[in-house]
Amino acid sequence: MRKLHLSLLTLLLCVTGLGLAYYKVTVIGLPLTASEQALVWNIEASVSFRAKPDSSIKVTLPLPLDPPGFTILSEDFMSANYGLAIEQDENGRVALWAKRRAQGKQLLLFRAALIEVKESSAASDDKSTSKSAATTSSTPAFPVVPQYPPKLLPVIEGLLDKARQQSADTVSFSQRVIEELNSTSPTLELKTLLQQIDRPREFAKNIGWILAGARIPSQVIRGLRLEEGKEYSELESFLQVYDGTRWRTLNIRNGQEGLPENFVLWQLNSSKNFVIEGAREYSIKYSVGKTLREVIDIAEITSTQKGLHLMEFSLHSLPVHSQNVYKVLLMVPLGALMVVLMRNLVGIKTFGTFMPVLIALAFRETELLWGLILFSLIIGIGLLLRAYVEQLRLLLVPRLAAVLTMVVLLMAGTSVVMHKLGLEMGLSVALFPMVIMAMTIERMSLIWEEAGPAEAFKQVFGSLLVAVAGYLVMNIDELQYMFFVFPELLLVVLAVIILLGRYSGYRLTELWRFRALAKR
Amino acid sequence: MFKTWLNLRKTGIVGMNQRNADYISVYNRRSRFPLVDDKLQTKILAEKAGIAVPELYGVIEIEHDIANLANIIKDHEDFVIKPAHGSGGNGICVVTGQLYDRYRLSNGNLLTQDEIAYHISNILSGLYSLGGQPDQALIEYRVKFDPVFEAISYQGVPDIRTIVFKGVPITAMVRLPTRMSNGKANLHQGAVGAGVDLITGQTNSAVWQNFPVDHHPDTGAPISGVQIPHWQKLLTLAAQCHDLVDLGYLGVDIVLDRDLGPLVLELNARPGLSIQIANAKGLNKLLQAVEQLETIPAPPQERAALGQAIFHKT
Structure with a gap:
């Protein structure tokens, strides 16, 4: 019964601990190691212009909205004393800047940090099309055939006829048209058409206008290719045509289907455009840069965006100095586990049960070698002074208090002397738990008297050995990171400790102790 | 292994x-x-049940009672002082005889009145007890082996x-x-x-x-x-x-x-x-x-x- 209870409990602890950690890794995307960094794209749109005197200024800038394949981590607007409003509807989002009067050069900035969402490109492509389909009406109406100017009508009709003959469906039809319009040696008629339609910002829209002649629904999407250090004066346009079930994206320069890699969709439809009023000599510039950021920070931001509140209750939500305290505290159970292992599995004797853990914590600050030297120094001198106090025949508690006082004085003295010698490590001696040191001195001197120096040294070395082992485990940065980000893993440690609590096999030292009997 | x-x-x-x-x-x-x-508890239980134990001469519970030691041992040439909560035989003091106001221990050492009093005081303050709890000193019959x-x-x-x-x-x-x-x-x-x-x-x-x-x-x-x-x-x-x-x-x-x-x-x-x-x-x-x-x-x-x-x- 007890055994079943115990195994169920440990199983529950392990499942809870590992399950929570697994959830955090897979759903929230917390990294397993501290050094993991993710690429963050910083995109920026800047509008610079000169204000017209005596005229109010209004600037409308389309903004990206949930670009497929990316998550916006943060955005900010830099617009000194301009009124800012952000409007959003199913066609997208715009920033509206307004100011009644302004003089001289003006600069408006929009900045956003994007992170790529890890999905297979096919899936993200699917998502992009489904999203854009969702943002417009689910099945777009077939456009009416536009009234083409009589001069261009025959050219367009010829173009459409030719494409119709060479294609099988909407997409290949549109591709043919685009190829034709981009051909390196266009016919004379085509040249006149191109002169009319191949204007920098309008080309995609005009292709859509031509395709409307074949009653193909189309829309223009604009966005940026993410390339480090690039600057663009305009967004790149792509044409989307509706094939009856979904939107297909086509490159307007070669007709290839699909968006290029690292393309961030900025603007859907051309219904919302960049508009500027009351300004002259204006220019708009888009720039792209990349930086590395800790995955953990990103996970925190994205999880709150996703509406997962777990991260809000993580240790990361504490003030930084408390975080640092917990980074250490969460390692203490591991030190305790080491003590359990060393005492119950190996069978090393120590002074006090958890004294080695406290010493190990102090070692973290002093560094191992100096920690050992300082520890031995204080214990050694403390023992000498304790031997003197013994002569005075003091009662137990005053004697302990006297030893404690001497330990504090010793620590202060060591710090001062070593500081004067230029050994800054001496200062960290203050981190030794002085009460524990005093108790250690007292117990060591008792054992020395009762069981001889051999036993006393055996126990002090045992304690130091366990402390060093604890220090080595507690000082693994990876583990420290793991337990801080996934504190639920302590449940697994707890399970291990509970299991070890029922270990009734031999200790390693008992194999030695009973070795005479093993020979028979 | x-x-x-x-x-x-x-x-x-x-x-x-x-x-x-x-x-x-x-x-x-x-x-x-x-x-x-x-x-002390063991001894009292055993005596009640009629189990043979070394006879208890007296108990010293507080520092002040140490002065009472002479009174406890006045009828006994030899005795044993032990902590009530001692372990591993620590803190046991076997007095085999008395000589000119000094106590002869089983290992041959002679202790003065003061030294015996200090030893008892150590026992009382919990030096030999498990966990350092304040303790009592038992004075009892010395077993003649x-x-x-x-x-x-x-x-x-x-x-x-x-x-x-x-x-x-x-x-x-x-x-x-x-x-x-x-x-x-x-x-x-x-x-x-x-x-x-x-x-x-x-x-x-x-x-x-x-x-x-x-x-x-x-x-x-x-x-x-x-x-x-x-x-x-x-x-x-x-x-x-x-x-x-x-x-x-x-x-x-x-x-x-x-x-x-x-x-x-x-x-x-x-x-x-x-x-x-x-x-x-x-x-x-x-x-x-x-x-x-x-x-x-x-x-x-x-x-x-x-x-x-x-x-x-x-």
Whole structure:
């Protein structure tokens, strides 16, 4: 019964601990190691212009909205004393800047940090099309055939006829048209058409206008290719045509289907455009840069965006100095586990049960070698002074208090002397738990008297050995990171400790102790 | 190493972890521990039940009472001072005689009134007690040792440790002080442990510092073959101690007095495992044999005989 209870409990602890950690890794995307960094794209749109005197200024800038394949981590607007409003509807989002009067050069900035969402490109492509389909009406109406100017009508009709003959469906039809319009040696008629339609910002829209002649629904999407250090004066346009079930994206320069890699969709439809009023000599510039950021920070931001509140209750939500305290505290159970292992599995004797853990914590600050030297120094001198106090025949508690006082004085003295010698490590001696040191001195001197120096040294070395082992485990940065980000893993440690609590096999030292009997 | 492990398992050696997990934590109720940890309580219980113990002369409970020492010992030339909560024989002071206001100790040292008072004060402040709790000092009858162990002990107090499991004595050893153990009877302090044949009460194999020995390291006398007197009485006494404190896994320490016969010195709720080395016999099979018994007879004599039968079989 007890055994079943115990195994169920440990199983529950392990499942809870590992399950929570697994959830955090897979759903929230917390990294397993501290050094993991993710690429963050910083995109920026800047509008610079000169204000017209005596005229109010209004600037409308389309903004990206949930670009497929990316998550916006943060955005900010830099617009000194301009009124800012952000409007959003199913066609997208715009920033509206307004100011009644302004003089001289003006600069408006929009900045956003994007992170790529890890999905297979096919899936993200699917998502992009489904999203854009969702943002417009689910099945777009077939456009009416536009009234083409009589001069261009025959050219367009010829173009459409030719494409119709060479294609099988909407997409290949549109591709043919685009190829034709981009051909390196266009016919004379085509040249006149191109002169009319191949204007920098309008080309995609005009292709859509031509395709409307074949009653193909189309829309223009604009966005940026993410390339480090690039600057663009305009967004790149792509044409989307509706094939009856979904939107297909086509490159307007070669007709290839699909968006290029690292393309961030900025603007859907051309219904919302960049508009500027009351300004002259204006220019708009888009720039792209990349930086590395800790995955953990990103996970925190994205999880709150996703509406997962777990991260809000993580240790990361504490003030930084408390975080640092917990980074250490969460390692203490591991030190305790080491003590359990060393005492119950190996069978090393120590002074006090958890004294080695406290010493190990102090070692973290002093560094191992100096920690050992300082520890031995204080214990050694403390023992000498304790031997003197013994002569005075003091009662137990005053004697302990006297030893404690001497330990504090010793620590202060060591710090001062070593500081004067230029050994800054001496200062960290203050981190030794002085009460524990005093108790250690007292117990060591008792054992020395009762069981001889051999036993006393055996126990002090045992304690130091366990402390060093604890220090080595507690000082693994990876583990420290793991337990801080996934504190639920302590449940697994707890399970291990509970299991070890029922270990009734031999200790390693008992194999030695009973070795005479093993020979028979 | 793994082979050693298997060999130990086969021999039925009980390790520290097994003792704690399978026996002490199962059979020894926590609430009963104070009865054996406090030697004063044990002694009062034993006296009530008619179990022979060294006579208590007096108790010193507070610092101020130390002045009362002379009054307590005025009728006794020799006596023993021990902490009520002591462990491992620490803090025990055996006074064999008095000389010009000084006390002669068993190791030959002469202590002044002041030094004895300081020793008692140390006892009271908890120097020798488990966990440093304030303690009491017991002043009691000094056992006049039966000469049976004279040749094989060096000063101090040879005693007989018996493990009593669920009221059945299952194994015993004689603990012989050496020069190394400083008169103390604890094996880890350097005393010799001699296994005892539970049926005959004769010493056989012996262990010193975890290794088998044949002769006492100080006196050089052969250890085996010594017949312990009053053996049946002694085993019965050990079995009786179980009823006294109701601890399932109990260590009973008995001394042999020249005039008074076996006296119970102290009880132990966490008896050590060296007894296995002294007897060259693992505890596991003995313990299991007792665990498998359906009923255990009530009279201590029958339990002593039962223990001997189990010892004989395994």
